[in-house]
Amino acid sequence: MSAAAYPGPVHGLYAWLRRHPRLVDGLLALLLLLLGTGSPWWLHLLWPAVLYAPLVVCLIVPVVFRRRHPVGAFVTVIATGAVQVLVTRRPNGADLAVLIVLYTLAACRPRAVAVPGLGVCLLGAAVALIRWHPPHPQLSALGYEAAFLCGSVLLAWVLGDSVRWRRGYYQALEERARRLERERDALAQVAAAAERARIAREMHDVVAHHVSVMVVQADGAAFALDGAPDRAREALGAISRTGRQALTEMRRLLGVLRTADAAPAELEPMPGVGELNELVEQARSGGIWVELSIEGEPRPLAGGADLAAYRVVQEALTNARKHGGPGVQARVTLRYEPGALRIRVTDDGRGAAAVCDGAGHGLAGMRERVELYGGTVTAGPRLGGGFQVIADLPSGLAEARGAA
Numbered sequence: 001m002s003a004a005a006y007p008g009p010v011h012g013l014y015a016w017l018r019r020h021p022r023l024v025d026g027l028l029a030l031l032l033l034l035l036g037t038g039s040p041w042w043l044h045l046l047w048p049a050v051l052y053a054p055l056v057v058c059l060i061v062p063v064v065f066r067r068r069h070p071v072g073a074f075v076t077v078i079a080t081g082a083v084q085v086l087v088t089r090r091p092n093g094a095d096l097a098v099l100i101v102l103y104t105l106a107a108c109r110p111r112a113v114a115v116p117g118l119g120v121c122l123l124g125a126a127v128a129l130i131r132w133h134p135p136h137p138q139l140s141a142l143g144y145e146a147a148f149l150c151g152s153v154l155l156a157w158v159l160g161d162s163v164r165w166r167r168g169y170y171q172a173l174e175e176r177a178r179r180l181e182r183e184r185d186a187l188a189q190v191a192a193a194a195e196r197a198r199i200a201r202e203m204h205d206v207v208a209h210h211v212s213v214m215v216v217q218a219d220g221a222a223f224a225l226d227g228a229p230d231r232a233r234e235a236l237g238a239i240s241r242t243g244r245q246a247l248t249e250m251r252r253l254l255g256v257l258r259t260a261d262a263a264p265a266e267l268e269p270m271p272g273v274g275e276l277n278e279l280v281e282q283a284r285s286g287g288i289w290v291e292l293s294i295e296g297e298p299r300p301l302a303g304g305a306d307l308a309a310y311r312v313v314q315e316a317l318t319n320a321r322k323h324g325g326p327g328v329q330a331r332v333t334l335r336y337e338p339g340a341l342r343i344r345v346t347d348d349g350r351g352a353a354a355v356c357d358g359a360g361h362g363l364a365g366m367r368e369r370v371e372l373y374g375g376t377v378t379a380g381p382r383l384g385g386g387f388q389v390i391a392d393l394p395s396g397l398a399e400a401r402g403a404a
Helices: 009-019 020-036 046-064 070-087 092-107 112-133 139-224 231-255 273-285 302-322 360-372 397-403
Strands: 289-295 329-336 341-347 376-381 387-393
Touching: 020 046, 020 092, 046 070, 046 092, 046 341, 070 112, 092 112, 092 139, 112 139, 112 289, 139 231, 139 273, 139 302, 273 289, 273 302, 273 329, 302 329, 302 360, 302 387, 360 376, 360 387
Parallel strands: 289 329
Antiparallel strands: 329 341, 341 387, 376 387
């Protein structure tokens, strides 16, 4: 049980003792000293006093250093105990140091070291029992004493081994928690990078749209420069406005791609179906006639699905302007059906060119967006000329994701 499991004053005392291990060991050594000198019969004799004093000191002092040097403390105590068994005829209270250093050895060292220590202690207990027992002992008394000595040794070793196992278990849990925390931070960084990349792609689409409008306006201004200066001036004004918008979006794009320690970029909400009127006006100012119609009862979509619908219309109008030729006309129809939103964009231009000059990258991105929300996209030339794009977005799925 951890220290946090002890409530109130007990918890405080336990934590204080854990912060002062040397003091605890010193008090333990003092207790062993009192037990070792608690038999005053030998204090009145010179020879027993001279003999016992060094043995008691050699048994007690290693207890103070048992945590830092468990193997050294164990060897010193066992060697002292062996000398005691050979030169004396009775046990001493300080002999409890053998159990303490055995417990420490099992708690601080692996079993490859602790198990031989257990065997040495059991062997020493058997030798001490034979050495200190009368010549003709009673079998029952001998059995009780053997059970007591061997049981004490086994109990000390088992307690130490359980402490070592529990400490290793807690350390494994802490390491796993740290590893999971590192993995969580790494996943958060990956998610943030993916989100920045996604936003960057969105900004790329917006900037590409503005640049396409600027190119069309520039072509129109060059065509009308001599014959219709007013129209050329209007086209140049549109180029200026669109260029400023493109620069704003580019700054925002660079802000998104900054490093994590830089200031966060100020981002505006992504466009959706509600901004299609502005998109249509931009397309008209770019020289393409566009008609927008909405059928059915409009329903709100989730943010991602709403953005996907906007991008479908934007990409389809961009392709119509780039590949439809002069005077192209387009029609955008949004039909709200019971379980889906159908988007249809048609034009009467040279739609086949969109397939022949590599513009399929935009169509692939369009399909990727829509399929992300369980929808489908079909695109191709129309019978009688022109090009059409039809996208179906499951509105129920989109609303469910938005609610989640």
